[in-house]
Amino acid sequence: MSSSPRSSRYRRAAPQPLLQLEPLLLFARNFVKHPRMLGSAIPSSRYLIERLFASIDFDRAHVLVEYGPGVGPITGALLRRMRADAHLVALEVNAELSAYLRSTMRDTRLHVVHASAEQADHALARLGLARADYIVSGIPFSTMPASDRGHVVRATRAVLQPDGAFLVYQFSRAVLPDLRATFSDVREEFEPRNIPPARLFYCAA
Numbered sequence: 409m410s411s412s413p414r415s416s417r418y419r420r421a422a423p424q425p426l427l428q429l430e431p432l433l434l435f436a437r438n439f440v441k442h443p444r445m446l447g448s449a450i451p452s453s454r455y456l457i458e459r460l461f462a463s464i465d466f467d468r469a470h471v472l473v474e475y476g477p478g479v480g481p482i483t484g485a486l487l488r489r490m491r492a493d494a495h496l497v498a499l500e501v502n503a504e505l506s507a508y509l510r511s512t513m514r515d516t517r518l519h520v521v522h523a524s525a526e527q528a529d530h531a532l533a534r535l536g537l538a539r540a541d542y543i544v545s546g547i548p549f550s551t552m553p554a555s556d557r558g559h560v561v562r563a564t565r566a567v568l569q570p571d572g573a574f575l576v577y578q579f580s581r582a583v584l585p586d587l588r589a590t591f592s593d594v595r596e597e598f599e600p601r602n603i604p605p606a607r608l609f610y611c612a613a
């Protein structure tokens with residue numbers, strides 16, 4: 409085992425195989441059943457994940473929240489980068505996907521909650537956690553009623569630390585007016601090497 413200071417502070421999982429069939433099929437099957445809930449038939453690419461992570465300071469992040477982890481491509485990557493004493497609260501509204509995550513990602517820092525994003529404050533409170541340093545979201549805002557979209561964005565702002573950030577990836581700009589109305593600073597990026605190509609919004613509290 410390596411004895412470098414970094415490896416003693418950070419718990420890194422073994423590298424994942426590039427292509428795992430079971431989660432791909434599970435995700436695609438759920439997309440066929442619930443297209444508006446999933447918003448995409450294919451999990452996020454590593455290019456999208458790398459671009460998202462460029463805005464996260466993993467050294468200072470103690471509480472991270474993920475909305476809509478799906479089969480966990482971002483969840484697994486977050487766990488590989490997070491501090492050993494950090495927490496990741498993953499809110500997934502789909503019962504089959506949250507059960508899959510619970511059974512496949514066994515890590516004491518991960519708390520999978522079968523609930524919708526707007527219940528983040530209850531989920532954090534039940535775990536004895538105050539506010540989040542980062543919230544990462546891939547839930548399909550474009551398929552939600554406009555009032556729900558605004559509600560989730562404002563509820564997110566309320567559970568972030570004053571210096572926290574909301575990182576959103578989407579396939580449309582539908583949520584951008586809500587983000588701009590709620591956050592002090594919103595930066596936009598684009599990742600063409602994802603299927604479909606994705607927009608990213610970095611929102612500072």
Ligand SMILES: C[S@@+](CC[C@H](N)C(=O)[O-])C[C@H]1O[C@@H](n2cnc3c(N)ncnc32)[C@H](O)[C@@H]1O
Pocket residue numbers: 445446447448450451452475476477478479480481482499500501502505523524525526546547548
């Ligand atoms: C585009 S998929 C992203 C999945 C995964 N994070 C990825 O990057 O591949 C959206 C996910 O959000 C979940 N979802 C949709 N609405 C949600 C909500 N209101 N709260 C929590 N999860 C939600 C869906 O079930 C699905 O797993």
